[in-house]
Amino acid sequence: xxxxxxxxxKNKAIFLDRDGTIICERHYLSNLSDIELLPGAKKAxxxxxxAGFLLIVxxxxxxxxxxxxxxxxxxxxxxxxxxxxxxxxxxxxxxxxSPEAHCSCRKPKTGMLRAAAGKWKxxxxxxxxxxxxxxxxxxxxxxxxxAILIGKGSSCRSLFNWKPAAEIILKNExxxxxxx
Numbered sequence: 001x002x003x004x005x006x007x008x009x010k011n012k013a014i015f016l017d018r019d020g021t022i023i024c025e026r027h028y029l030s031n032l033s034d035i036e037l038l039p040g041a042k043k044a045x046x047x048x049x050x051a052g053f054l055l056i057v058x059x060x061x062x063x064x065x066x067x068x069x070x071x072x073x074x075x076x077x078x079x080x081x082x083x084x085x086x087x088x089x090x091x092x093x094x095x096x097x098s099p100e101a102h103c104s105c106r107k108p109k110t111g112m113l114r115a116a117a118g119k120w121k122x123x124x125x126x127x128x129x130x131x132x133x134x135x136x137x138x139x140x141x142x143x144x145x146x147a148i149l150i151g152k153g154s155s156c157r158s159l160f161n162w163k164p165a166a167e168i169i170l171k172n173e174x175x176x177x178x179x180x
Contacts, residue, residue, distance in 0.1 A: 013122045014048055014169070015113065015140070016089075017131030018059035021150065023081060025132070028063040035077060037084055040162035045088045047166050051173055053128075054120055057081075057092045058112040060135075064096035071096060091116060107131075108138035128169055146172070 019025050022045075024036045049055055057078070063069050071094075078092045093112035095105040105111030117124060129140030129147040140147030148165050 011054055011120055011122045012052065012126035013054040013056050013090075013116070013120065013128075014045075015116070015127065015129045015145075016045075016055060016057050017107075017133065017136045018057050018081070020132035021130060021136075022057065022085075028066075028068045029077065030063065030069045030073065032073075032077060032080055035080055035084070037081075038162065042085050042088070044162035044166035045085055048169060049088050051170055053169075054090045054122065055088055056116050056120070057089055058095075058107065058116065058139075059093070060095045060106050062096075062098045062106075064094075065098040065101065091120070108135040108142060110139070110143065113139060113143060130165055 016022055019029065020038075022038060022041050023029075024034075024038060026034050029035070045055055061074055064071060064074065074094055074096075078089075082089045082092075093105075093116055095103065095107065095112060097103040097106055099106065103109070103111065105115075113124075116122065124143055124145050127145050129136055129145055130150060131137060131139075131147075132150055134149070137147035137149045146169075148168060150162075150165050
């Protein structure tokens with residue numbers, strides 16, 4: 001766990017999964033023209049950013065290890081996603097390994113979280129994880145952060161809406177500010 005690390009930090013962040021959370025789920029996304037934001041993602045992320053959160057994507061991309069695409073493609077995809085989000089994302093962290101590699105960065109392990117928290121001086125106890133898989137919420141809960149599981153495997157045909165997730169976080173922030 002990263003308890004000791006979080007007590008020395010000052011920024012708060014929203015750690016976001018990528019596929020099925022920000023963009024429509026595509027099985028091993030390998031074409032930039034397939035990138036489509038989930039409904040409401042842009043507005044909600046801009047709102048969270050304006051509330052003082054860093055927005056950091058942490059994503060498992062085993063398609064790199066499996067040879068479906070390379071790191072350059074993933075970087076291009078991230079630039080396009082951030083352009084579609086008008087630059088709202090502060091940073092992207094990628095685990096390129098397959099599950100069989102048993103690396104320290106593949107969610108729910110903490111490698112990407114640790115790297116981001118150190119670089120951005122993030123107070124994990126004031127931060128959130130949002131994702132569409134149990135590994136995302138496990139990462140948050142195992143590191144004393146709040147976590148929201150949204151739209152499991154959200155495709156663009158689902159009725160998923162970002163508004164409730166953003167409202168939960170902002171309501172929580174208002175409650176914290178009232179107690180101060």
